[in-house]
Amino acid sequence: MKKNRVHTDLITNFYGKVSGGELPEVFLMTFPIALIQKTIFTHAESFLKEKFDLLNSEVDVLASLFTHGKILSPTQLYDLTIFSSGGMTKVLKKLESKGFIYRKEDENDKRCMLVCLTQSGEDIVLNSLGEISKECSKYFEAFSEEERVLFSSLLKKVLLNINSVK
Template sequence: MLSQKLLTDIGNLLDERYNMSTSELDVLASLHSAHDEKHTLTPTKLYERLFFSSGGMTKVLKRLEKKEFIKRLDNEEDKRSKLVQLTQKGREILEKSLVDVIAREEEIFAHVNRDERKNLSDLLFKALGEVEQ
């Protein structure tokens, strides 16, 4: 229930303020954290990182490209595919939206003190470890 509440609140915030979905934010963040200075990945790397289907990723990339948050580049290593690159506009909207997302998460957890947050985090990572096995 907590996870659903967070996703709904953050999704609403992103939609209202930035006309963006959480999936779009995830793609922008993944491109930003790419291991090259150009913030570029293949669509395959993106959907593997984010656990999207190929078709789902294509829809998200089309929306981001229309908003000029990403651009598609020729892939010199594989002529059959295109690379996805974060644009300056995409980087700016990512930074602005993450500030708001973090602020919203802080509001939601304002009544939980530091020790309780640490315990919650530890328990969630412990549970996640069991799920991944």
């Protein structure tokens, strides 16, 4: 209960500072996104660890493999996730030891070892994403169906604009 009060005070103070001109108006969009991301990430991290013995980074790699054809090069995985090469190597070794991925030689480039999703990797990513989506959907219960569609559309627009601004 105390933690929620701290967040409520933080939010109230923040909006007061922006409306008072002490902070730029752009923070009305960036701060809420950052706070939402932090809250959901932290919740997902503890939920996934407790229920599936997985880290967010491991689910990120598995989900990237699942959504992009189940076989990717390490470079493609770097581009789809936010890891350093050393971090990626560590995650891949852990996933391989759990039997969720395997490595095979790239027929087009013998120097490259492709990362492949196993059936158990596919099963765990579908199960974990399904469970975490149910768990985190409560954060958006305040929205009507129309507001959820609009919010999703606006977030997509921001993401596409970020890519064009780079």
